[in-house]
Amino acid sequence: MADRTALSSALCYRDPKAALTFLAAGFGFELVMLIEDDQGNLAHSEMAFGDALIMIGNEWTDDHRSPAAIDGKNTQSVHIHIATDCDAHCERARAAGFEIIMEPETQFYGDRTYRCRDPEGHIWTVGQTVQAVSREEAAAVSGLKIEGWT
Amino acid sequence: MTSKVYVALRVRATPARAFAVFTAEIGDWWRPQGLFQTTPRAPGRLAFEPAGDGGRLIETLANGKVFEIGSVLAWEPPSRLVFSWRQAAFPPDLHTEVEVCFEAVGEETRVSVEHRGFERVPAENAARHGFPDQALLARLAEFWQAQIRAVGAKVLGG
Numbered sequence: 633m634a635d636r637t638a639l640s641s642a643l644c645y646r647d648p649k650a651a652l653t654f655l656a657a658g659f660g661f662e663l664v665m666l667i668e669d670d671q672g673n674l675a676h677s678e679m680a681f682g683d684a685l686i687m688i689g690n691e692w693t694d695d696h697r698s699p700a701a702i703d704g705k706n707t708q709s710v711h712i713h714i715a716t717d718c719d720a721h722c723e724r725a726r727a728a729g730f731e732i733i734m735e736p737e738t739q740f741y742g743d744r745t746y747r748c749r750d751p752e753g754h755i756w757t758v759g760q761t762v763q764a765v766s767r768e769e770a771a772a773v774s775g776l777k778i779e780g781w782t
Numbered sequence: 783m784t785s786k787v788y789v790a791l792r793v794r795a796t797p798a799r800a801f802a803v804f805t806a807e808i809g810d811w812w813r814p815q816g817l818f819q820t821t822p823r824a825p826g827r828l829a830f831e832p833a834g835d836g837g838r839l840i841e842t843l844a845n846g847k848v849f850e851i852g853s854v855l856a857w858e859p860p861s862r863l864v865f866s867w868r869q870a871a872f873p874p875d876l877h878t879e880v881e882v883c884f885e886a887v888g889e890e891t892r893v894s895v896e897h898r899g900f901e902r903v904p905a906e907n908a909a910r911h912g913f914p915d916q917a918l919l920a921r922l923a924e925f926w927q928a929q930i931r932a933v934g935a936k937v938l939g940g
Binding site: 662663664665666667668669670671672675676 | 783784785786787788789790791792892901915916919920923927
């Protein structure tokens with residue numbers, strides 16, 4: 633496929649078709665591909681956001697599970713970086729049934745972020761850069777040794 | 783039920799313009815692809831003729847012969863178009879169905895294509911190239927993505 637970014641996340645859901653609906657409603661992701669078999673089961677799907685894609689699938693092997701199947705545990709999470717209005721993004725997600733587990737807050741590194749859990753338990757973080765913070769400032773405030781800060 | 787392959791992309795045009803380019807200019811933007819060849823001959827030029835209800839999607843080959851890919855099942859500018867789709871290698875009674883929708887999103891149009899029933903191509907049929915359902919449908923999705931991309935380029939004057 634043309635124009636694909638080098639990294640994409642693939643998420644597992646018990647009900648991937650429901651996920652397509654709530655991810656569109658909550659985050660504004662756009663469905664760009666959906667393949668269903670002759671029983672109406674989802675075989676593959678992709679949603680676009682900006683120049684990135686995520687794949688929404690089912691629990692397609694014994695080693696692929698939705699958090700809903702493993703007591704809510706997450707082993708990876710996807711970060712969404714937006715250009716404008718983190719707070720409005722959060723309200724949209726809340727209205728679409730996402731549980732806000734950390735309300736929007738401006739972090740020492742200059743991003744305003746919030747964290748939410750979707751209806752199947754996947755945890756998402758969302759951030760918007762709201763202040764330019766230098767490496768020295770960030771290191772001084774956090775007490776962390778920071779490398780590779782541009 | 784039938785299988786379903788759905789793809790969507792935004793193009794920079796109004797739905798009316800996107801619909802017009804998709805239908806009236808299909809001979810210009812269509813991208814033939816060997817995996818989904820409509821006839822065993824070199825690709826010809828596609829056209830909706832006549833344009834509108836009762837029309838057909840035809841392909842005119844270099845030797846002047848006309849192959850009918852399908853017939854128009856719904857012609858609802860600027861939002862929706864449905865036509866049947868068959869390739870020369872299909873069994874005679876097999877028709878699949880393609881639905882194209884044009885939905886305004888801000889100043890752009892989201893063009894979606896849903897192709898239904900392609901898994902009915904029998905396992906031994908040449909049009910399947912030996913592919914199992916999932917691989918076949920994935921390639922079909924990529925085929926239609928390339929077509930919508932070509933519509934998007936055409937809309938921009940490409």
